[in-house]
Amino acid sequence: MIETVERKSKSISTGIDWYLSSFRLFEESLNGKAASQIHSIRKDALARFAALGFPTTKNEEWKYTDISPLTKYHFKPMLKYSLEGLTARDVEQFTFHNLPSFRVVCVNGHFSEQLSTLSGLPHDVRIESLTDMLQSDSDIIREYLGKFVSYENDTFIALNTAFLHDGVFISIPNNTILKIPIHMIFISMESDSEFVSHPRSLIVTGKNAQVSILESYVNLTDRTYFTNTVSEIVLGENAVLEHNRVQLESTRAFHIATIQTQQERNSNFTANSLIFGGSLVRNNLNSVLDGEGAECTLNGLYLGTGSQLIDNHTTIDHAKPHCPSHELYKGILSGKSKGVFNGKIKVRKDAQKTDAKQTNKNLILSDDASIDTKPQLEIFANDVKCTHGATIGQLDEDAIFYLRSRGVSLEKARDILIYAFASDVIDRIKIEALREQLHEIIHDRLERERQ
Amino acid sequence: MLEIINLHAGVQGNEILKGIDLKVNVGEVHAIMGPNGSGKSTLAQVLAGRESFAITEGRVLYEGRDLLARAPEDRARQGLFMAFQYPVEIPGVTNTYFLKSGLNAIRKHRGLEELDAIEFLQLAKERAKLVDMDESLLNRPINHGFSGGEKKRNEIFQMAVLEPKLAILDETDSGLDIDALRIVANGINKLRRKDNAIILVTHYQRILNYVVPDFVHVLIDGQIVHSGGKELALELEERGYDWVRDDAEKAIVSS
Numbered sequence: 276m277i278e279t280v281e282r283k284s285k286s287i288s289t290g291i292d293w294y295l296s297s298f299r300l301f302e303e304s305l306n307g308k309a310a311s312q313i314h315s316i317r318k319d320a321l322a323r324f325a326a327l328g329f330p331t332t333k334n335e336e337w338k339y340t341d342i343s344p345l346t347k348y349h350f351k352p353m354l355k356y357s358l359e360g361l362t363a364r365d366v367e368q369f370t371f372h373n374l375p376s377f378r379v380v381c382v383n384g385h386f387s388e389q390l391s392t393l394s395g396l397p398h399d400v401r402i403e404s405l406t407d408m409l410q411s412d413s414d415i416i417r418e419y420l421g422k423f424v425s426y427e428n429d430t431f432i433a434l435n436t437a438f439l440h441d442g443v444f445i446s447i448p449n450n451t452i453l454k455i456p457i458h459m460i461f462i463s464m465e466s467d468s469e470f471v472s473h474p475r476s477l478i479v480t481g482k483n484a485q486v487s488i489l490e491s492y493v494n495l496t497d498r499t500y501f502t503n504t505v506s507e508i509v510l511g512e513n514a515v516l517e518h519n520r521v522q523l524e525s526t527r528a529f530h531i532a533t534i535q536t537q538q539e540r541n542s543n544f545t546a547n548s549l550i551f552g553g554s555l556v557r558n559n560l561n562s563v564l565d566g567e568g569a570e571c572t573l574n575g576l577y578l579g580t581g582s583q584l585i586d587n588h589t590t591i592d593h594a595k596p597h598c599p600s601h602e603l604y605k606g607i608l609s610g611k612s613k614g615v616f617n618g619k620i621k622v623r624k625d626a627q628k629t630d631a632k633q634t635n636k637n638l639i640l641s642d643d644a645s646i647d648t649k650p651q652l653e654i655f656a657n658d659v660k661c662t663h664g665a666t667i668g669q670l671d672e673d674a675i676f677y678l679r680s681r682g683v684s685l686e687k688a689r690d691i692l693i694y695a696f697a698s699d700v701i702d703r704i705k706i707e708a709l710r711e712q713l714h715e716i717i718h719d720r721l722e723r724e725r726q
Numbered sequence: 727m728l729e730i731i732n733l734h735a736g737v738q739g740n741e742i743l744k745g746i747d748l749k750v751n752v753g754e755v756h757a758i759m760g761p762n763g764s765g766k767s768t769l770a771q772v773l774a775g776r777e778s779f780a781i782t783e784g785r786v787l788y789e790g791r792d793l794l795a796r797a798p799e800d801r802a803r804q805g806l807f808m809a810f811q812y813p814v815e816i817p818g819v820t821n822t823y824f825l826k827s828g829l830n831a832i833r834k835h836r837g838l839e840e841l842d843a844i845e846f847l848q849l850a851k852e853r854a855k856l857v858d859m860d861e862s863l864l865n866r867p868i869n870h871g872f873s874g875g876e877k878k879r880n881e882i883f884q885m886a887v888l889e890p891k892l893a894i895l896d897e898t899d900s901g902l903d904i905d906a907l908r909i910v911a912n913g914i915n916k917l918r919r920k921d922n923a924i925i926l927v928t929h930y931q932r933i934l935n936y937v938v939p940d941f942v943h944v945l946i947d948g949q950i951v952h953s954g955g956k957e958l959a960l961e962l963e964e965r966g967y968d969w970v971r972d973d974a975e976k977a978i979v980s981s
């Protein structure tokens with residue numbers, strides 16, 4: 276099967292061959308330790324990856340995002356867990372001041388027991404390395420891993436699944452309320468060549484459980500690298516989960532991420548996607564409202580500087596009646612950066628009384644910056660309320676003059692207005708330490724852009 | 727304090743100010759009156775540093791130095807203030823946050839200590855009383871959702887906080903009912919001092935009953951066509967602007 280695919284792949288992209296040969300190395304590194312069932316899934320996913328090939332801009336889903344720069348690299352797979360001298364102190368810089376948290380650290384896609392600090396965790400809450408889970412071949416993995424996320428039509432999910440071997444597993448049992456957030460820090464660090472990691476997360480929250488999660492993507496390397504992550508999140512009945520993702524990677528980073536959530540009855544999911552880093556970033560955030568009364572809120576803020584490309588694709592799938600969804604994405608694009616927003620709202624035939632609201636607003640700070648924004652509504656029910664709107668604008672000259680006329684400098688006036696634009700997304704974040712840091716991050720990024 | 731010499735300004739080749747001459751000394755209050763569209767706001771905005779107007783001729787000296795080359799924020803820091811005819815609404819930025827930032831920039835320029843949040847709030851509350859402004863407006867986004875009267879009060883409140891040397895008030899009286907007008911006028915009078923100056927731009931004579939000017943100028947079609955004492959305002963109220971316009975035209979013809 277792979278052979279026929281390889282022949283075909285030459286016409287699509289030589290990039291594929293590289294991953295196919297990497298896979299052989301990966302298999303050898305497993306030393307027969309891999310659970311056989313998982314490994315057959317990997318092989319199946321690899322075949323799917325090879326058949327799909329890398330998408331081009333002819334593919335509707337990738338129309339505005341050209342990933343050919345990514346496919347040119349021969350990224351070395353990071354097969355082994357290694358800290359290369361990294362210590363807990365090095366990690367400190369990526370934590371938030373005044374924010375107590377259970378800390379999970381992944382280095383180049385590998386869960387680090389040493390650097391994670393999980394003491395005080397209620398005994399029935401599980402935060403573990405996915406490798407361990409795969410080896411123990413537990414029921415929960417069989418029940419959930421790969422159940423809601425499909426690699427059938429997605430090259431990058433297929434690739435992640437083919438190389439699936441490490442990441443984070445979190446399970447919050449029924450009725451457990453975790454008052455302290457879980458902070459997952461994904462660090463990419465020095466390697467002897469360009470490299471790729473495929474971290475995978477599985478987060479399962481039980482009935483009436485409540486948890487707040489914070490994910491940071493950061494780097495300690497100047498090298499070009501690629502992170503291809505997949506997260507699966509399951510919310511049990513009446514569960515409440517807030518997921519904050521802060522992307523702060525270097526301008527040499529390629530970052531492709533899929534978050535797939537599955538929501539049961541009356542559950543409440545909030546995502547705050549805060550995207551600042553990376554040279555080419557594609558986030559796919561897909562939520563399935565699969566129980567009556569489930570609610571989902573997707574907030575996004577993306578700030579493009581330099582020649583960054585930041586692409587946010589969201590899908591909210593209203594599968595059951597009486598589900599509200601709220602979506603607010605705001606983009607600030609400066610320099611030569613480019614933004615893409617594609618917000619799909621799907622309302623299935625039975626999902627009556629759906630109430631979906633989507634807003635995308637963009638602030639363009641320079642002539643060379645741009646945004647492609649597109650709502651995509653697929654509505655098959657008749658008694659629903661769906662609204663959407665997108666705006667693209669510039670800083671208000673009258674407002675700038677008003678501020679300056681009171682003694683505020685031009686630079687500061689612009690910063691104040693940019694921050695004000697972002698503030699209605701930031702104000703929705705519940706973690707105060709994060710809100711405060713965002714102010715600094717935005718300021719620093721814009722400051723750097725000016726120089 | 728301020729000397730405007732043969733000032734010409736406009737937008738996109740369209741001349742709005744056609745040679746303005748005006749001199750304002752410390753301690754004086756000048757009223758500039760004129761029909762709609764005569765260029766009053768343009769003059770006010772050019773003085774405050776609005777860059778969308780191009781200056782084609784003339785000079786403006788402020789405290790003996792060229793004003794027009796300076797950025798709006800520098801003018802504010804040097805003590806110039808303009809109350810906007812149409813104050814801008816800025817959602818997402820609170821009144822006090824931006825004003826504190828402006829005041830501290832001005833104080834720094836004057837060699838004074840910056841105020842911290844508590845000190846500033848104390849000052850702001852005290853000055854809000856001057857214009858009978860509701861304290862709740864302090865922490866609302868700038869002018870956002872304010873009524874017309876609240877916006878005008880907010881302008882004079884800002885003036886009270888920033889304590890300018892030269893204040894240009896552009897139709898601060900327009901759209902106010904008589905009670906609000908009295909409050910705002912009262913506020914202005916309290917800020918009137920021997921060591922500062924005020925230019926009151928207005929369309930109506932009404933406010934001049936409360937804030938009595940030393941000089942009144944009539945601006946028509948981009949030029950000051952007539953100047954006089956405070957009684958000129960009453961005459962304009964009675965006879966309208968046409969007679970000034972006619973006189974001015976006669977003057978041009980005969981010259």
Ligand SMILES: Nc1ncnc2c1ncn2[C@@H]1O[C@H](COP(=O)(O)OP(=O)(O)O)[C@@H](O)[C@H]1O
Pocket residue numbers: 737742760761762763764765766767768769778
């Ligand atoms: N930004 C602008 N662009 C084009 N024309 C303008 C602009 N501002 C003012 N004008 C024109 O200049 C003239 C004077 O306007 P303005 O200064 O606002 O008058 P006033 O304040 O005396 O009513 C008017 O004819 C107005 O239409």
Ligand SMILES: [Mg+2]
Pocket residue numbers: 766767768811896897
């Ligand atoms: Mg006007």
